[in-house]
Amino acid sequence: MPRPRKYRFVGTEPEVLYFKPRAIPLRDLEEVKLNLEEFEAVRLKDWKEMSQEQCAKQMKISRPTFQRVLQSARKKIADFLVNGRSLRIEGGTYVINARRFRCRKCGYVWNQERGKGRPEACPKCGSSDIKSEHKIVNNI
16 A cells, blocks of 8 residues: 655645647647646746755655656646647645735735745735635645
8 A cells, every 4th residue: 555645845826727729729638737746846946946955845855756746747748848738737735835815905915935924014005904815735
């Protein structure tokens, strides 16, 4: 029996969760699913240009595990690009490593890294009427 998967720490959820080639109907496309820990691995390594050691530490996984997650993500992204498939970002076993807040005055939503305390004011309008949104763990 395999060992249960540990949660991987993800900085934030992506703003866009679906990509597809232009001018091809969705019904005609095969879909590639990228889970959130794979998305986070690519974001940290390729977009933020962090070392594998730093990435693994931030995600709270071993370096070899990080390498496997990154390799899987890159293979899926290559399949999406080379074969003209659609890409959906969803699921995985992860914990969001940021707290989400919403301003009750202007409706602005932002993430703040855990451990930095509660913000005193909305970064957009300066209001102190802030609500914490409790979406912490997603295990699909």
